[in-house]
Amino acid sequence: MSTEPKLYGGWRRSRTLGIGHLNGAQTAVVVLALIVPIILLNVGGLGTLPVTVPLALVVMVLTVWQRHGTPLLSFVAARLRWQWATYRGETSFRGQFLASPQALDLPGVVAPTKLLRVEDSTGTGPVGLVWNQRTGHMTAAVLLSPAGSLLAPSEAQNGSASAWGDTLARLADEETLLAAAVTIQVRPSSGQALIDHVTERVDPSAPAAARQTVRELVARAPRASAQLAAWLTLTTDPYRSSAQKPKGPAEAAAETLRVLDGVDLSGAGADIVRRATDADLMRLVRGAYSPRDMDAPHEQIAEMTWHETGPVAAEDGWTVYQHDGAHSVSWVLREAPRKPVPYDVLLKLLAPGQFARRITLAYRVLPTDEAAAVVEREVNASDARAEYRRRTQRTTTRRERVDAQHAERSATEEALGSGLVQWSVYVTTTVEDAEDLPAAIREVEKAAKLSGGLRFRYAYGGQAAAFAVGLPVGVNPLA
Numbered sequence: 017m018s019t020e021p022k023l024y025g026g027w028r029r030s031r032t033l034g035i036g037h038l039n040g041a042q043t044a045v046v047v048l049a050l051i052v053p054i055i056l057l058n059v060g061g062l063g064t065l066p067v068t069v070p071l072a073l074v075v076m077v078l079t080v081w082q083r084h085g086t087p088l089l090s091f092v093a094a095r096l097r098w099q100w101a102t103y104r105g106e107t108s109f110r111g112q113f114l115a116s117p118q119a120l121d122l123p124g125v126v127a128p129t130k131l132l133r134v135e136d137s138t139g140t141g142p143v144g145l146v147w148n149q150r151t152g153h154m155t156a157a158v159l160l161s162p163a164g165s166l167l168a169p170s171e172a173q174n175g176s177a178s179a180w181g182d183t184l185a186r187l188a189d190e191e192t193l194l195a196a197a198v199t200i201q202v203r204p205s206s207g208q209a210l211i212d213h214v215t216e217r218v219d220p221s222a223p224a225a226a227r228q229t230v231r232e233l234v235a236r237a238p239r240a241s242a243q244l245a246a247w248l249t250l251t252t253d254p255y256r257s258s259a260q261k262p263k264g265p266a267e268a269a270a271e272t273l274r275v276l277d278g279v280d281l282s283g284a285g286a287d288i289v290r291r292a293t294d295a296d297l298m299r300l301v302r303g304a305y306s307p308r309d310m311d312a313p314h315e316q317i318a319e320m321t322w323h324e325t326g327p328v329a330a331e332d333g334w335t336v337y338q339h340d341g342a343h344s345v346s347w348v349l350r351e352a353p354r355k356p357v358p359y360d361v362l363l364k365l366l367a368p369g370q371f372a373r374r375i376t377l378a379y380r381v382l383p384t385d386e387a388a389a390v391v392e393r394e395v396n397a398s399d400a401r402a403e404y405r406r407r408t409q410r411t412t413t414r415r416e417r418v419d420a421q422h423a424e425r426s427a428t429e430e431a432l433g434s435g436l437v438q439w440s441v442y443v444t445t446t447v448e449d450a451e452d453l454p455a456a457i458r459e460v461e462k463a464a465k466l467s468g469g470l471r472f473r474y475a476y477g478g479q480a481a482a483f484a485v486g487l488p489v490g491v492n493p494l495a
Contacts, residue, residue, distance in 0.1 A: 022177075022358075023357060024356060024359065025355060026356075026422050027352035027422075028419055045076075049075045049079070053068035053069055056068050078092060084473040085351060085471070086473075094477050095476070095477065107333070108331055108332075109124070109330040109332075110328075110329050111326070111327070111329065121323060122322075122325070122326035123327060123330050123332075125480070125484055126487075128149045129148050129149070129322070130322060132145040132146075132265065132269060132294075133293075133294040134269045134273065140290070142293050143291045143292070143293060143294075144157075144292050144293050144294035146297065146488070146489050152268065153251055153252065153490055153495070154252050154253075154269060154490075155249060155252075155488065156250050156252075156272055156276050158276070159288070159291075159292055160281075161288075162200070162286045163286060175283055176283060176284055176359075179281075180284040184196075184381050186278070187381045190278065192275060193252050194251045194380070196248065196250050196380075197248070197251075197376050197379065197485070198247075198248050198249075198376070199246065199247055199375070199377075199487075200245075200375045200376075201245045201246070201372075201373075202372070202373050202375075203242060203243045203245075203372045204243075204368060204372065205242055205243045211234050214233075242368030246286065249492075251492055254267070292488060295318055301325040305326055305339050307372065327339040330480065334476060334479075336453070336479060337483050343448075343450050344444055344447075344483055345444070345445055345460075345474070346442060346443065346444040346485075347442070347473060348440065348441075348472065348474075350471045351469075351470075352470065354469055355469055357469065362441075364463040364464075364467050365460075365467055369463070370455070371455070371456040372447070374444045374445075374446075375442070376441070376486040377439060377440075377441055378440050378485060380437065380438040380492070380494035382436045388431075392427065394423045398419065398424075441472075442482055442485045442486060443472060444483055445459070481493075
């Protein structure tokens with residue numbers, strides 16, 4: 017007996033009180049653009065109108081019109097800030113090879129981080145923690161082994177999705193937890209590594225038939241495959257603890273390990289391989305900035321310092337990030353699917369391609385009290401917009417009606433005990449040859465179009481930061 021596949025949806029962008037489709041900040045700018053000319057008219061007379069009125073109209077147009085899902089005013093301001101940073105040389109990074117290795121900073125938002133090696137209380141070995149010395153935040157990661165679901169029954173698929181929702185809900189009870197992120201890294205491979213792995217492990221004393229079967233399987237193995245790596249990153253602020261505040265990095269690290277102890281992915285579609293060590297973190301970071309070092313020997317990685325894992329040189333362009341001879345382009349989620357989607361909505365993005373790709377789902381699980389305040393604010397803003405439309409006798413659009421229904425449903429589910437999560441998706445593709453970059457961009461954009469209504473935009477002027485979001489270093493815009 018066939019059953020209808022379970023669909024997921026109802027996501028909505030957080031909106032504050034504003035006029036029409038404008039948020040609170042945009043509404044304030046439009047109102048000021050209307051009021052300022054009137055004030056100047058009363059003070060300076062009619063002579064001010066030729067100057068103030070055109071300026072007010074330009075400001076209102078830039079505020080109301082949108083480009084790539086953002087107000088045109090914000091887009092122009094971001095471009096001007098990036099141009100100014102480029103003029104001052106702040107978008108270029110060059111490693112300074114000084115006498116002390118600790119003087120070598122990582123680029124951009126990763127610069128204030130420091131890698132700590134701590135002993136796990138469970139006795140399983142060392143654990144790597146990334147300490148942000150500017151904010152005091154601590155970041156830990158666990159390496160994952162995703163379970164395939166293409167051949168799994170629909171009940172198992174729905175169960176995994178439900179278990180992941182329960183995992184996120186439990187994270188809301190951790191008061192020191194700021195954000196979480198799941199990253200899937202897919203790299204093309206020749207397939208030779210798999211062949212060598214199997215060939216080296218054939219037991220000479222095994223039966224001849226078994227050895228012959230293995231040889232035939234190896235001979236028929238595809239010569240093109242992919243290498244997949246996955247990890248869960250947790251970022252904490254140990255000083256948010258309502259109990260005893262940490263007195264130093266050692267106690268802060270202990271608090272972070274306590275949060276890590278509470279991670280349970282049972283039934284969520286992935287198994288925990290182990291907690292990431294300091295060597296694991298250095299390999300992931302170094303391999304991202306310098307792809308040729310992704311498969312470097314363990315001895316080479318172990319001899320590195322944290323600051324040496326970054327690039328020797330990097331250029332943060334408007335839409336491209338250049339680092340150690342490689343070129344990366346990052347996208348950020350612009351709009352979630354409007355229609356309900358199946359569990360495998362991200363499958364096209366996660367599928368191996370011709371070029372390396374990294375997909376990161378960033379989460380911020382709101383505490384219970386904050387979640388209640390957020391959903392009530394959203395409902396009140398929706399009611400205020402409905403009242404504004406009634407007084408101005410403007411017809412409600414279908415999208416506005418659906419958005420109001422989603423806001424009401426979110427508030428109802430939260431009141432019944434459900435958690436509230438803010439989330440986004442970041443995608444990065446990397447090539448070592450600049451001539452391959454257009455093809456890599458087309459590959460990602462094609463996969464995104466086939467991902468059930470997910471809409472992305474370039475991380476304009478923030479390519480280096482979006483690149484770092486996919487690394488286990490604690491960079492999470494939602495934190």
